[in-house]
Amino acid sequence: MMSYLRNPNSPIFSILLSSSTTPNIKSILFSQQNQKLVKRRDVMSGGGNTVTAMGGGGCGGGSGGGGPCGACKFLRRKCVPGCIFAPYFDSEQGSAYFAAVHKVFGASNVSKLLLHIPVHRRSDAVVTICYEAQARIRDPIYGCVAHIFALQQQVVNLQAEVSYIQAHLASLELPQPQTRPPPPPPQHHQSQPLFFSTPPPLSITDLPPSVSPLPSTYDLASAFNQAASPSSWATQQRRFGDPRHQYGGSLSTSSATVGLGGGNSDLEALAHELLHRQGSPPPAATDDSPSRSMSR
Amino acid sequence: MNPKRCAACRYLRRRCPKDCVFSPYFPPNNPEKFACVHRIYGAGNVSKMLQQLPVQTRAEAVESLCFEATCRIEDPVYGCVGMISLLQTQIQKTKNLLARTQAEITVAQIKHSQNQHSEFM
Numbered sequence: 001m002m003s004y005l006r007n008p009n010s011p012i013f014s015i016l017l018s019s020s021t022t023p024n025i026k027s028i029l030f031s032q033q034n035q036k037l038v039k040r041r042d043v044m045s046g047g048g049n050t051v052t053a054m055g056g057g058g059c060g061g062g063s064g065g066g067g068p069c070g071a072c073k074f075l076r077r078k079c080v081p082g083c084i085f086a087p088y089f090d091s092e093q094g095s096a097y098f099a100a101v102h103k104v105f106g107a108s109n110v111s112k113l114l115l116h117i118p119v120h121r122r123s124d125a126v127v128t129i130c131y132e133a134q135a136r137i138r139d140p141i142y143g144c145v146a147h148i149f150a151l152q153q154q155v156v157n158l159q160a161e162v163s164y165i166q167a168h169l170a171s172l173e174l175p176q177p178q179t180r181p182p183p184p185p186p187q188h189h190q191s192q193p194l195f196f197s198t199p200p201p202l203s204i205t206d207l208p209p210s211v212s213p214l215p216s217t218y219d220l221a222s223a224f225n226q227a228a229s230p231s232s233w234a235t236q237q238r239r240f241g242d243p244r245h246q247y248g249g250s251l252s253t254s255s256a257t258v259g260l261g262g263g264n265s266d267l268e269a270l271a272h273e274l275l276h277r278q279g280s281p282p283p284a285a286t287d288d289s290p291s292r293s294m295s296r
Numbered sequence: 297m298n299p300k301r302c303a304a305c306r307y308l309r310r311r312c313p314k315d316c317v318f319s320p321y322f323p324p325n326n327p328e329k330f331a332c333v334h335r336i337y338g339a340g341n342v343s344k345m346l347q348q349l350p351v352q353t354r355a356e357a358v359e360s361l362c363f364e365a366t367c368r369i370e371d372p373v374y375g376c377v378g379m380i381s382l383l384q385t386q387i388q389k390t391k392n393l394l395a396r397t398q399a400e401i402t403v404a405q406i407k408h409s410q411n412q413h414s415e416f417m
Contacts, residue, residue, distance in 0.1 A: 104345075106338045113336075113372060121373045128377040132364060140345060141353045144376050145360040151383035158390040165397045172404040 070094020321358040336365040
């Protein structure tokens with residue numbers, strides 16, 4: 001059975017690929033080498049060994065013809081027929097993945113989670129659980145929430161830039177004498193650490209699309225209070241649509257996310273062509289550089 | 297019953313010691329918070345995670361754990377990854393809109409310069 005994590009058709013594959021804050025996940029996905037199994041002592045002593053030692057395709061591999069699955073091997077118990085973990089943690093490399101999952105969630109909790117999920121959705125669930133476990137081991141304080149906030153910050157910055165550009169466009173289209181473009185918005189340097197020295201000026205409730213003024217303090221507590229109510233999360237999900245429907249064409253999304261995407265270069269090429277037809281040099285890319293610098 | 301028990305000890309139906317690791321972060325007036333975290337991670341795992349962290353970082357860790365647990369309860373299959381996917385999609389759409397608007401600005405600038413040129417002629 002092909003490793004689920006290496007299946008390019010898997011939507012989770014593209015999401016985790018584009019996750020720039022989890023390079024270890026990427027290396028796991030692309031690694032074709034057989035890594036040694038991580039001993040239980042090494043795994044439990046620190047997360048670093050777990051992350052660097054894991055090979056590719058361990059999570060999601062099919063159960064072998066004989067022998068216990070990776071989970072039962074890690075737990076040192078008999079792997080019974082119908083073991084819930086067997087389809088997702090193979091005997092060779094699954095132990096390493098399961099070690100992280102067990103350290104963060106616990107085997108019984110994961111088992112209960114999987115039992116409440118339909119069988120055809122369990123592989124996706126296992127992949128996301130592995131991802132969250134890995135993220136939590138790498139960053140014991142924030143886990144994968146750090147990535148979420150980085151993305152939210154990026155969304156807010158991009159929307160501010162779009163608003164500025166649209167205002168500039170409106171000023172050009174109006175029949176007025178020469179008007180100066182509005183001053184550029186304050187740029188947020190990407191090197192600014194979000195979580196380490198100063199709290200980021202964003203709370204988890206400030207989700208797009210509205211470009212609201214950024215709060216001055218970072219407050220996870222208020223974010224949790226709003227997030228705790230099922231209705232608020234359901235409302236937010238409905239606003240953005242079912243994430244499961246977003247996975248169609250996810251490969252193109254991921255490739256476009258990594259770079260700027262084909263659409264951007266086509267439009268710029270068209271603009272340059274129009275300019276060349278008029279015989280004038282292309283304008284200075286003053287508006288492009290902020291977006292390019294901020295897009296990553 | 298000790299009315300001063302934290303939400304965790306109340307949920308676990310045990311005495312709340314003075315040095316309880318949960319009590320600063322799970323006040324008794326919010327039992328759902330600990331219920332979420334316990335359901336996904338388990339009290340033992342949360343306790344181990346918090347004990348391995350410096351005291352000043354535990355509050356943030358608890359909030360992020362609560363957030364992830366809530367995401368996982370709401371969406372048992374994708375959890376937080378669902379939100380990551382939504383944000384990535386939104387980022388891509390916003391970048392496309394930005395590129396389109398920049399192209400429109402270029403076109404508008406061309407038209408503007410053409411109009412000025414024709415006025416001179």
